């Protein structure tokens with residue numbers, strides 16, 4: 001049975017005797033070695049951390065379990081978040097299971113179908129606004145100040161606490177920190193959390209080193225790279241379609257303190273990495289997740305020395321969450337009669 005994040009890493013988390021040790025089986029996700037890309041780009045060892053294997057299909061569950069446990073501990077009755085989809089799916093699941101009402105505000109354009117389906121299935125109250133994620137987050141900030149509702153976006157520090165446990169797992173699996181960690185950046189909570197985790201583990205003597213933090217935004221939604229708020233962010237990777245990240249400063253600190261980079265990748269590069277992951281590694285991540293791999297391919301092309309280096313790419317969410325994109329960019333299946341000769345011909349068997 002899976003322990004869950006709270007129990008496994010309790011000495012690193014803000015747990016009191018009153019904190020309910022809840023879990024849906026989050027964390028302990030696979031770290032799998034690359035079969036092809038590692039050789040293609042010539043790095044020492046390349047691993048993918050499959051965060052889509054969490055209970056609601058994304059890394060958000062690690063932070064949500066802590067945020068919800070602390071909300072329950074504090075006597076809260078309701079939680080609220082803005083979301084491009086995954087946070088709302090996770091909040092709705094943990095809210096439903098642990099007796100909290102879940103209120104969600106999402107941008108009307110660009111929440112992937114699977115994520116909406118999840119929030120609906122878990123019984124959240126969902127409001128879809130004619131605005132961006134950034135607008136939704138401003139509304140959530142205002143509403144949670146006005147009413148006794150706990151915000152569970154990553155502006156809630158308990159989210160960051162939970163998410164840092166993914167860094168612990170990587171060090172536990174590899175025996176030390178990798179040389180580089182590649183990660184998509186949207187609202188920038190996750191890169192902030194990983195960096196916190198790597199630092200804390202090093203301080204606790206669990207690792208000797210810390211990785212260079214390599215964060216990637218989508219080109220049309222790259223406020224940190226451009227150094228300005230993007231009013232109308234655009235990208236196929238709807239999860240990271242964010243123009244004014246809440247943890248902007250945390251991401252910049254992670255980059256600068258770790259000697260890493262924050263750069264952008266185009267939608268074309270994201271989709272090419274998305275296809276490559278699926279068809280040559282057997283890993284179906286959502287488009288935003290592919291930004292980490294697109295970033296690795298980009299810096300390898302630019303000549304970053306990767307020989308002998310250990311690299312981890314975070315695959316933040318499952319590809320099943322966004323079936324529309326998967327189907328849209330693929331060759332449609334061949335439609336044939338139920339006839340063996342036609343099938344043989346179509347498959348090139350004869």
Ligand code: F0G
Pocket residue numbers: 058060082083084085086087088154184185186187188189190191239240286288289316317
């Ligand atoms: N990858 C996926 C699959 C995400 O859902 C997100 C963020 C990110 C990467 C970026 O992480 O925001 O911590 O920098 N999704 C949020 C949401 C915004 O509402 O689900 P970040």
